[in-house]
Amino acid sequence: MQCSDCKFWHKGECRRYSPKVFVVERPSIEVDETHASLVDETIWPKTHGTEFCGDFEKKVLLKDLRAEEKLWSAVRRKVLGLV
Numbered sequence: 001m002q003c004s005d006c007k008f009w010h011k012g013e014c015r016r017y018s019p020k021v022f023v024v025e026r027p028s029i030e031v032d033e034t035h036a037s038l039v040d041e042t043i044w045p046k047t048h049g050t051e052f053c054g055d056f057e058k059k060v061l062l063k064d065l066r067a068e069e070k071l072w073s074a075v076r077r078k079v080l081g082l083v
Contacts, residue, residue, distance in 0.1 A: 004049030007059040013044040016055045020045075 003009040008016040019042045026039050076082075 001052050001056045002049060003047045003051045003053075003056075005056075005059055007057050008055070009047065009049070009059075012046055012048075014047050014053075015044050016053075019043055 003014065006014075008014055022041050022043065023038050024041050025036045027036055
């Protein structure tokens with residue numbers, strides 16, 4: 001159970017909840033670099049793949065879904081006597 005195996009983790013960011021808005025101070029290019037302006041920045045929390053939290057949900061890969069569908073298809077055939 002770590003971030004890299006979670007369905008909400010994407011390229012180093014946790015996307016479990018909507019991104020957070022932060023107000024940051026940036027140099028103002030319009031005036032000169034000695035003045036600063038406040039800008040809002042929307043970001044998701046940055047995490048390492050080896051971290052974890054209580055909201056973990058296993059990432060499901062397409063190949064896993066296909067294998068599961070084949071299994072259930074075989075079970076349905078057997079139950080219905082189509083084997």
